[in-house]
Amino acid sequence: MDFADSPAEADFRRRLRGWLHDNNPGLPASSTSDEYWAGQAPWHRALYDAGFFGLSWPKEVGGRELPAVYDVIVDEELARAGAPPRPSLGYLVQGILRHGSDDVRRRFLPGIVDGRERWCQGFSEPDAGSDLASLTTRAAPAGDEYVVHGHKVWTSYSDAADWCLLLARTDPDAPKHRGLSAFAVPMPQPGIEQRPLRMINGITKEFGEVLFDGARVPAANMIGEPGEGWALAMTVVSHEREPGELGYVARYAKVVNELAGTVREEPGRFGTEQVRDLAWAMVEAEMLRLHVCRRLSDRLDGRSGGPEGSVDKLLMTEAEQAVGHAALALDGAGRGGGDDTWLNVYLYSRAQSVMGGTSQIQRNLVAGRVLGLPSS
Amino acid sequence: MDVRLSPEQRALRDSAIQVVDRLAPAAVRDLDDAERTAKLDAAVEASGWRELRSASSPGLGPLASAVEAAIVAEELGRGLADVAFLGPTLAAELRRLAGAPPTASRETVALAPDLSAPACATGGGLGPGAVAVDARDSGAALVLVPLAGGHALAGVALPVAPGPAGGMDLTRPGVPVARGATPVGVAGERTLGPADLQAWTALGLGLACADLVGTMAGAIRLACDYAGSRRQFGAAIGSFQAVQHLLADAYVAMEGSRSVALYAAWAVDALPAAEALAAAAVAKAYCARAARTVCEAAIQVHGGIGNTWDCLAHVYLRRALLSIDLLGGVGPSLARVLEHHGIGGSDGLR
Numbered sequence: 001m002d003f004a005d006s007p008a009e010a011d012f013r014r015r016l017r018g019w020l021h022d023n024n025p026g027l028p029a030s031s032t033s034d035e036y037w038a039g040q041a042p043w044h045r046a047l048y049d050a051g052f053f054g055l056s057w058p059k060e061v062g063g064r065e066l067p068a069v070y071d072v073i074v075d076e077e078l079a080r081a082g083a084p085p086r087p088s089l090g091y092l093v094q095g096i097l098r099h100g101s102d103d104v105r106r107r108f109l110p111g112i113v114d115g116r117e118r119w120c121q122g123f124s125e126p127d128a129g130s131d132l133a134s135l136t137t138r139a140a141p142a143g144d145e146y147v148v149h150g151h152k153v154w155t156s157y158s159d160a161a162d163w164c165l166l167l168a169r170t171d172p173d174a175p176k177h178r179g180l181s182a183f184a185v186p187m188p189q190p191g192i193e194q195r196p197l198r199m200i201n202g203i204t205k206e207f208g209e210v211l212f213d214g215a216r217v218p219a220a221n222m223i224g225e226p227g228e229g230w231a232l233a234m235t236v237v238s239h240e241r242e243p244g245e246l247g248y249v250a251r252y253a254k255v256v257n258e259l260a261g262t263v264r265e266e267p268g269r270f271g272t273e274q275v276r277d278l279a280w281a282m283v284e285a286e287m288l289r290l291h292v293c294r295r296l297s298d299r300l301d302g303r304s305g306g307p308e309g310s311v312d313k314l315l316m317t318e319a320e321q322a323v324g325h326a327a328l329a330l331d332g333a334g335r336g337g338g339d340d341t342w343l344n345v346y347l348y349s350r351a352q353s354v355m356g357g358t359s360q361i362q363r364n365l366v367a368g369r370v371l372g373l374p375s376s
Numbered sequence: 377m378d379v380r381l382s383p384e385q386r387a388l389r390d391s392a393i394q395v396v397d398r399l400a401p402a403a404v405r406d407l408d409d410a411e412r413t414a415k416l417d418a419a420v421e422a423s424g425w426r427e428l429r430s431a432s433s434p435g436l437g438p439l440a441s442a443v444e445a446a447i448v449a450e451e452l453g454r455g456l457a458d459v460a461f462l463g464p465t466l467a468a469e470l471r472r473l474a475g476a477p478p479t480a481s482r483e484t485v486a487l488a489p490d491l492s493a494p495a496c497a498t499g500g501g502l503g504p505g506a507v508a509v510d511a512r513d514s515g516a517a518l519v520l521v522p523l524a525g526g527h528a529l530a531g532v533a534l535p536v537a538p539g540p541a542g543g544m545d546l547t548r549p550g551v552p553v554a555r556g557a558t559p560v561g562v563a564g565e566r567t568l569g570p571a572d573l574q575a576w577t578a579l580g581l582g583l584a585c586a587d588l589v590g591t592m593a594g595a596i597r598l599a600c601d602y603a604g605s606r607r608q609f610g611a612a613i614g615s616f617q618a619v620q621h622l623l624a625d626a627y628v629a630m631e632g633s634r635s636v637a638l639y640a641a642w643a644v645d646a647l648p649a650a651e652a653l654a655a656a657a658v659a660k661a662y663c664a665r666a667a668r669t670v671c672e673a674a675i676q677v678h679g680g681i682g683n684t685w686d687c688l689a690h691v692y693l694r695r696a697l698l699s700i701d702l703l704g705g706v707g708p709s710l711a712r713v714l715e716h717h718g719i720g721g722s723d724g725l726r
Contacts, residue, residue: 001378001379001380001381001382002378002646003379003646005377009377069377069378072377260717260718260719263719264717264718264719267719267720275719276710278714279661279710279711279713279714280710282658282713282717283661283662283710283713286658287632287635290635291631291635293377293379293639294379294634294635297378297379298380301380311627311628311631314628318628360621363620363621363624363625364617364620364621364624366624366628367614367620367621367623367624368620370624370627371596371600371620371627372600372604373600373615373619373620373623374611374614374615375615376611376615376616
């Protein structure tokens with residue numbers, strides 16, 4: 001049991017720290033400005049090309065087959081440097097790795113991992129949120145293609161995406177969980193319209209909605225077998241719930257460090273309650289860092305995914321919203337200025353208890369699958 | 377980095393689980409079973425767990441790391457083990473840090489009335505209200521005596537028969553130290569400096585956090601078992617979402633606590649004292665808040681029964697309350713976290 005770096009890990013950390021010294025793009029906090037989202041693609045490619053992204057994935061898809069704990073080092077060093085977090089797409093990689101054929105994996109994964117091709121995830125619909133399996137987007141076979149009609153929403157990065165990992169109904173007569181299949185759909189085509197959504201903190205570059213009206217996708221782009229869509233979706237969302245996959249540890253620590261710097265500069269400006277909120281944010285951000293150390297160490301035993309992801313998601317939400325409350329408290333000390341960065345960090349944090357499965361759904365999963373409580 | 381327990385650490389945990397499952401109280405009435413508590417004490421004595429932090433030989437480090445001590449503490453907490461461990465372990469740590477020889481008789485430590493700091497004898501005597509913690513079968517408690525540049529150790533005798541168990545924690549009784557008790561110096565090779573006391577405090581907080589994690593695990597298990605068997609409206613109450621979410625939140629709080637507590641225990645021996653104390657403060661703030669909420673939830677799930685003396689739920693809560701206060705609860709811990717980040721003057725948090 002050792003939290004310390006091995007010699008190889010220490011060497012990796014030194015190289016990363018040196019690289020960040022010269023290559024930190026200095027983007028704003030991810031959640032507060034469209035400038036961040038515009039700069040995210042070059043940041044992804046730079047991080048990958050320097051050898052600091054996709055560390056734990058197979059070499060055949062562009063990874064480095066390092067133990068997952070190296071991602072902890074990346075998160076810690078990104079936070080220390082005040083650099084943007086690593087891109088959040090490990091859950092897509094896990095879904096395609098587990099369910100895709102060799103051909104699908106070879107065609108699609110290297111481009112996701114190295115950042116040359118951008119992806120979005122077409123799961124939720126206006127009438128299928130928590131009840132995802134009731135989705136109605138239809139993919140109907142037509143020769144060696146499928147034709148797609150439907151409406152997806154809460155689609156992150158849809159404006160910049162080259163591909164959409166689409167969950168659609170291919171067998172309307174099957175029970176609702178069994179009639180779904182997954183596809184890699186090319187986004188630039190006449191049958192797809194992308195509309196940005198403006199979130200409560202004003203950003204427009206993260207979320208969108210996507211309308212499919214006769215969009216076409218080759219049958220060879222199906223990921224997994226027909227009817228395997230629900231299983232793939234569960235793989236994706238169970239990994240989407242793990243903070244170790246998302247790299248949010250760095251994002252929270254970066255905000256906490258900046259808030260602490262504000263208080264250190266003008267200690268007399270803040271009251272006890274405001275400073276107390278900051279202290280909780282420090283505790284929560286550190287809790288999440290250490291929790292990720294534990295969960296990524298578990299992967300050395302081959303343990304990942306599973307219902308514990310719901311525990312991770314709830315802890316991640318707790319951390320993000322504590323950081324958000326600290327940002328709000330300290331912003332409140334300086335109201336009247338034009339900089340609404342901290343207000344926007346707070347507002348963005350409200351989405352964390354909804355996206356990737358609401359906190360209420362996560363609690364249902366913990367109660368049933370972890371605690372073994374009887375179903376109602 | 378690999379924070380999984382080693383095979384040896386897992387074996388230690390398994391043997392602690394065995395002792396607890398065999399000899400710890402299974403019901404409130406068991407707390408009065410002197411034959412059982414004597415057997416439990418004998419099993420812990422035979423295991424050597426109370427000596428884990430004694431010097432391996434004079435002037436050297438402890439027999440085992442704080443992680444091993446925390447593994448034992450967690451299982452004792454999970455089982456509501458009514459046996460001395462924390463107090464004697466902290467006394468052994470003080471003796472080792474001061475270069476004092478181990479003692480053959482049972483000994484614990486005395487803390488200030490609010491338990492937030494070690495008891496300190498100034499002007500030759502102790503102030504009012506000092507408490508010897510986890511004092512079952514202890515004949516003496518260690519206190520600090522200020523010297524130029526640090527502290528020396530001294531011992532105060534405790535009453536032979538402390539009277540019926542009572543107070544906050546029914547499993548780890550405290551004993552008031554008589555006002556004006558005269559400490560008798562304990563010869564040591566070294567003066568305890570500020571870093572020694574930081575490291576000692578980090579160990580105490582780390583063990584308290586481990587005990588809290590175990591206490592939470594035991595309380596959650598108790599509540600889940602009850603929720604699965606108690607029926608209302610024709611169904612087990614554990615099938616109702618309102619009850620499920622209460623217990624799910626409790627489990628999540630315990631898992632977050634487990635992560636911070638593990639790091640705090642590791643930090644005691646692996647990091648410089650100031651860093652170890654900061655890690656311990658993060659853990660204590662988190663675990664203290666979590667444990668009170670979790671144990672309160674266990675009482676709530678039990679409904680009216682949970683508010684009766686004969687339900688074990690309050691024994692978990694009471695054990696947690698002592699661990700929460702030990703060497704500083706939420707407020708003092710948050711103040712320590714801020715100080716470590718260079719934000720002082722946070723006394724208002726206390």
